[in-house]
Amino acid sequence: MFAYLVKRLISGALVLTLVSIAVFLLFWYGPSSPAQTICDRETSNRCGDRIEIYERTLGFDNPVHEEYLKWAKGVFVGRDIQIASTTYECEAPCLGVSYLTKQPVYEELVARLPATVSVAVGGAFLYLLFGIPIGVAAARRRGTVADKALVSSFLFLSSIPYYLFALLTWLYLTVLWEAPYVSDTGYFPITDNPAKWFAGMFLAWVALGIFGCTQYTRYTRGAMVEALSEDYIRTAKAKGLPPRAVVYRHGLRAALVPVVTIFGIDFGTLLAGTIFTERIFDIDGIGYWSLQAVQQKDLPVVAATVLFSAVLLIVSNLIVDVIYSVLDPRVRLS
Amino acid sequence: MTTTPSETHAGQAERPQSDGPILEVEDLSVTFPTQDGPVTAVKNLSYTVEMGQTLGIVGESGSGKSVSSLAVLGLHDAKSSKITGSIRVAGTEVVGLSESRMRRLRGNTVSMIFQDALAALHPFYKIGGQLEEAYLVHHRTASKRDARRKAIEMLDRVGIPQPDRRVDDFPHQFSGGMRQRAMIAMGLVNDPSLLIADEPTTALDVTVQAQILDLLQDLQREFNSAVIIITHDLGVIAETADDVLVMYAGRAVEYGTVKQILTRPEMPYTWGLLSSIPDVAASTDARLIPIPGNPPSLLSPPSGCSFHPRCTHTDKVPGGLCSSQLPELTPASGVDHVKRCHLANPELIYRTEVLPEIAPDLVEEIR
Structure with a gap:
């Protein structure tokens, strides 16, 4: 029974990892840019060139696997998240901060x-x-x-x-x-x-x-x-x-x-x-x-x-x- | 059908209505309405069972043997079946008896054990729990501990090793033979006067079959109960029964003592049954002859004798009587031996035509 539970929990963790990767990839390669949305919102639709700041701080110019690992690490130890010029503290288990409310998710x-x-x-x-x-x-x-x-x-x-x-x-x-x-x-x-x-x-x-x-x-x-x-x-x-x-x-x-x-x-x-x-x-x-x-x-x-x-x-x-x-x-x- | 005088047995006085037969079935018919019309599974069946006696009911699938026994327990849904005639258990008429009074009889005065104990025992409850439940429902004042003691005692009596430990096993943890033993223990837990065993050995392999049959006989002697064994296996009948009732298409077609039925059968269907059992002791010349054709549809039973379409002896009856007129149950050569057949001299035909085919070495013996 105990061995069974351990086995199930391990396979569950594997499934979760795969799900998180899938979700991450969907957004990363998805047709719409979260950076654009958040930039438009925060600059009252006068985003223009400032999109680059958002893309850089959100990590969209980094390789996808680096960003995923950063996200995954945050789940266990927490991390600081920078959006544009502000840094938000996010304690473990950190699932990121909401782009909208800036509160830890x-x-x-x-x-x-x-x-x-x-x-x-x-x-x-x-x-x-x-x-x-x-x-x-x-x-x-x-x-x-x-x-x-x-x-x-x-x-x-x-x-x-x-x-x-x-x-x-x-x-x-x-x-x-x-x-x-x-x-x-x-x-x-x-x-x-x-x-x-x-x-x-x-x-x-x-x-x-x-x-x-x-x-x-x-x-x-x-x-x-x-x-x-x-x-x-x-x-x-x-x-x-x-x-x-x-x-x-x-x-x-x-x-x-x-x-x-x-x-x-x-x-x-x-x-x-x-x-x-x-x-x-x-x-x-x-x-x-x-x-x-x-x-x-x-x-x-x-x-x-x-x-x-x-x-x-x-x-x-x-x-x-x-x-x-x-x-x-x-x-x-x- | 005639009633054979009952033997006297010690302990019989404790039984209800000890002087009469424990079970009297008279002119019983069971009909189920179906979408294609009414199906009469049992027609005008009569028989009696005395205390301490074993009646074997033989027949193919659909011959009405199980249906008639379920009727004894009142297990047919009143809404989807029509039962006429009379069934008296220890003198109490059970046809039309109220549910609550019927329940007091079931598992108590009359109990039933079923074939395939794995399906017949509840898979989610412990063997002991199921026995206790059967005991407690008829012993309302008994404590849980009494019931448990009784369950262990019964398991011990049917030969289950370490009953105090196995009582907490689930049915799937028992072997096939042990499950059937547990089933028998459950059937006997309330010391019933009549035990109906519906193909009790069908799902078991041959060695276990023999053990179960021995057990049933031992217990019958011990409890002095009447037993009905329903089977399609004449071997089982030969080993256990005192009297035999052969059923075909819902009707009794032959009835007699086990000796009469096995050695001097007078109905071609019984001959067919006898012809189709292999005999390890028989000479290698002996042939295994299946009964041709299939059991008749009960929706549109054949005219005349139900067996005539499959009977190989119809040409010996003049005037096509077999297909036009239903033969009555008439006395055969032996005492209290009855048969339902138009053949004028069945004894002779059996001895000269049937027996040489199936057991040539027996022909001499019978003479």
Whole structure:
């Protein structure tokens, strides 16, 4: 088990290195120049020859591998970053400073994390809370009118593009119906005012929860239908167990394995930032931040958010595999 | 079908309704509605099983042998099956019995062990846990520790070495034979009056098969329970059964003691089954003769005798009776031996035509 974890962590580190190189190269050879953008912004669009100062201080006249190594070294020991005539201190783990705010990217990332975690945890909680029981209920009534109606209506819901669904949720609830209490969406720290935090997050959770619930209902239903047709379910019935024990202790226990697998990956992606949700419900989290960074050509922020997503995916994959081995005793990690 | 008088056994007095047979199936039919029309998997089946007796049910896949036994446990979904007739377990009618009362019977008075124990045991729970669960559901006042002790005791009884240690293993950590032993232990944990073993040895290799069958017989003697063994293997029948019920296309086609069925069968389908088993002791002249054709579709069963399209003896019955009229179960030559066949002199045909083909050395013996 320990050896397995070490192996996975090493391979994860390798993946991260490759991802960081890829992101770095994309920007370096990309069609638009971050130096131009930042120069225009800071000289009120009278950049002209001063572009050279920016290009030199940002390192764009150096060989790409030198700059990458400089960046990578900064991640571990920190470094000073010069943009034009100003030098910014960036402590380890240094992911650079934002070209826009001149703040160390890592600090901004950490500052935005609570908002994203709030969205992800609340949304995931809702869709599991509803998705799994509804899926189980549908599987138990497989083939009945109720099951068919549920499956087709959920299929309809989940075939709506998510951004449209979230946008409509927002539009109807806050603008048209002016739902009381929850219309002022956004992130308010839970430590300041839990009630306000809840109210601000509520609609984002509802949008994410309903949408995710349709998918998790389908996953759960599918896994349950399969589990309930297994021989060991017949054995459980033949023992004289009550239906509740047969369905939950024997059926759901087995059906949960694939659902947990999907959930692990899903949740990692959610934590990496839910761009649409955060944008639409005005939550200043990592998703929203990465969107802005792309629009503003804020290279260090984009690199950081991509890397952050990669870290989350690697970690959530690893956690899923470990949980998998706990849930299914036949799986031994090696 | 007639009821053979039951032998008296010690300990039988503790059983419910000890004087009657433990299982009486009467005129049982099981029909499943499908998209292509109703499928009658079991038709007008009747049989009885006495305490301490072993009934072997033989037949091909789809002959209704498993379906009829699942009906005894009430394991058919009421919404997707129609069951008529009567099944009495220890005197209690189970057709139409409420779910909750049925549950008290399942795994308690009647229990079932299935083929392929790897699939039939839950892969995520420890062997011991699954045995404890089976025990606790019918012993609500028992403690977890009692249940565990019982689980270890049962594993020990079915011959699992170091049961106190293996009780915490998962099914995949057991070998195939041990899994089937554990399955049997689970079936017997509540000391059932009737144990239904649905192809208990099919997934096992031959040496382990023999061990499992021996075990089942030992336990049957020990627990004095009635056993139904469902199989397509006449070898298993020969080794374990007292009475044999041969099923074809959902119907009983022959019934008798194991000796009658194996030595003086009177129904061509039984002949076919006997012809298609290899015998290591037989002379090298003996031929293995498969039954031609395939089991009939239950959606549109053949007219007359279900077996007639595959029967090689229809020409001996005058007037095309085989394809037009369903033969009744009629007494055969032996006592309580019945067969469903139009042939007038099946004994003679078996002795002169069938036996010389499959076991020439036996012809003399039988005479």
